[in-house]
Amino acid sequence: MLILDQLINALQLGSIYALVALGYSMVYGIIKLLNFAHGDVIMVGGYIAIFSLAAGHHPALAFFLIVFGCTLLAVVMEKLAYTPLRTAPRISVLITAIGISILLQNLAQFFFEARPLPLHIPLPTGSINIAGTTLAYTMIITIMASVLSMLALNFVVSRTRLGKAMRAVSEDGEAAQLMGINVNNVVTFTFAVGAALAGIGAILYFVRFPVVTPTVGAMLGLKAFIAAVLGGIGSIPGAMFGGFAIGILEVLVTAAGFSRWTDGAVFLVLIIVLLVRPTGLMGRKIVEKV
Amino acid sequence: MKQFSLRMPVRYLINACLIIAFLIIGNIITQGELLSRAQNNIIIQVGFFIILAVSLNLSAGYLGQLPLGHAGFMAVGAYTGAIFWRMGVLPDGASVVVGLILAGLAAAVFGIIIGIPALRLKGDYLAIITLGFGEMIRVLINNLPSITGGAQGLAQIPRHSTFLVVYICMVVCCLVIHFIMKSRHGRAILSIRDNEIATESCGVNTTYYKVMAFVVSAFFAGIAGALYAGFLGILVPSDFDFMMSINILMIVVLGGMGSMLGSIVGAIVLTSMPLLMVDLARYRMIVYALLLIIVMIFKPSGLMGTYDFSLSAIIEKIGRRFSSGKVEKEKAQKGGDGNA
């Protein structure tokens, strides 16, 4: 069952992209900021994992530290660099985000050097056989973990007070502020949730690609971002859909024997989507008021 | 009341003298034994980074968009120039000129192909799509080894990038962009940055001018790419990755978006500093990234703002100070006439 194999493979990859894409999409939905440094949060998560596991922590503690570390990093980033720019032109904010991304990558390079470090995430190995298809536990865990995370996110956004506030701010920040919502807190919360998802994404990513380098987050971040754009940036279901779509596309291109063109294919999708439907498949059109 | 001002021909003469003086000084310095080989190389690198920054400033600073694929245009120019020079179909002198023009044109063609669709988008979306195009160019170069040498790269490129060649290209680039900006075309580009809808309401074809700014920007990036190829003698696709685009963007942003002088000073400082202070090279990118963030938070207009240096303006200022007594007298007289 080669097709089923590939499909599961694609779902595993896609669920990682989806988790990371959610962070881009949520932050963009709220403050129209393209958080370029989001991918590098994952890289930091990777180094935390290496040190935590090397220190002999229980895997559960290590996982907690990764997610917590990513969240903390995002909150600090938001408070130090993005909050002062809340009213600045969009182009300044975008440049700042690029600056943070480069800063994180080069700090990592400075402390850990560019040499790739192996990272073994302790998850149960082995596999089960279903209908002639061999499924590794890691694959099942990855898909389950991301589906659960997304369900949890869905619950937070649709059922909790903060989630309601998030939706209000993304609809109209000024009006939300007038209704007594503390926009700054909501933005920080959004960054935190996005980064926590990226932390989970980091664990699952390094399960599949067990090497950490200072630039590991750049390409992953870029592809997740493309997934967010494909689904319609600012839309949560869009990000999930986009993530899976990019995962499937990559696996298909590789399976068809064009593994050197996978990056090219993803960029091509980005270009086509932006040209044909810049708001993505599930995004809303923003009309400039004259 | 007539203010002291220099007439146009005088201004042009002053600038022409300056350009020639720099050329002669530069040539003496680089030809002679005054500088080490490494120092000579720094001067040449500063030269093509000035071209890259000034050309990016056209689309980032003046047009107000944020293209993240400048390295892509540079790559197109670099490979075009390198492949042409390697063929060696023309005698050296002509080959340099034709190669540079071909490099610029090839990049400009890519500028049109990319610009027309990309410029339908704005802001973040435009930034991302140009990033995508830039990466696509690199993927193409990587996967077409028969033409570009693929990931192994292209070697044995004739080293045509002497000080003279780089300097002339730089002067032409700065002059052409300066001349465009001081014309109705340049004003159209600036007005798009300030308010696109109002620009359209003035009957200005905004799409045409956006593409024009983008294509001229790409043209000079292509020439700079060819100079880069002729300087290193070897090209690999990874030279033209996203980080190269970011490096150029940093120069423009730190110098001051919308200031040609800012781009030039930025290119000189940011390119020569790490080369001069090798010990600091380790910290280079960390410092630059921090600078980028700090500048954006505290002085988003960049270190130079939109200030543009003009020798003529300084001479005029001095001239006015000298003649100010006379002007005041005239004013008083005029006022008296009015009362009478």
Next chain:
Amino acid sequence: MRDPKKPFIPERDLDKSPVLECVELGIDFGGLTAVDDFNITIAPTEICGLIGPNGAGKTTIFNLLTKVYQPSRGSMYLEGKDTKNMNTIGVNKAGIARTFQNIRLFNRMTVLENVLVGLHNEMDYKLFGTIFRLPSYWRAERIARERALEYLSIFDMQDMADYKAGSLPYGSQRRLEIVRALATNPAILLLDEPAAGMNSSETEELMENIRKIRDMFNIAIFLIEHDMKLVMGICEGVAVLNYGKLIAKGTPEDIQNDPQVIEAYLGTGGGERENA
């Protein structure tokens, strides 16, 4: 096209061909009808007003006329030319210029440069002439500069030519927008709340200037305004918009006595409540 019982154009202009003619113009936003069945005819050198309560769709009509929005139905003619396939740039070239309710100047450019952008299409030198500084460049630039200063002198602004537009006081910014629009050589000028934020003496001066502009350039002027003194004082024809529909057209006197207009401004049944 025109309803003879409700003459919008004063008699003296009836024999001239109109500069602007809208026939059943309308636009929907996502199923919601913002403007519907908008008919108007404006003669050359006529000053017309468009009034209506907030949110009636007045600015939307200006956006339709300047093709910032493409109309969903109906047609519009500029000096007899169908504007069907024109965009914002095209209708400007065909003779329509406007100012904006929320001022849209080129803030980082100088006052003179703002006007020069308005004169963009009056200059004809090409990129080649620009780069090589051919005589065509120098000639066109010199003439354009002189003309820009002349335009600025309408509002006595020539001394501000080198200031950054964004640094001007509010009133001057509004005036500069009018100058910039005039520089594009329109046949009809649309003014979106030109008196907004002005005190009564400034408004007085503005009325004077609007008349002056009309007489100097022989153009039609169509303006949105809330200041009734201005509208009734200078407009020869007034149109009233409510909920995206024209509810009355006519001379200022007609409008002031129109029961529908009074109702729109005072609310339904306002009169009756007063009686009770």
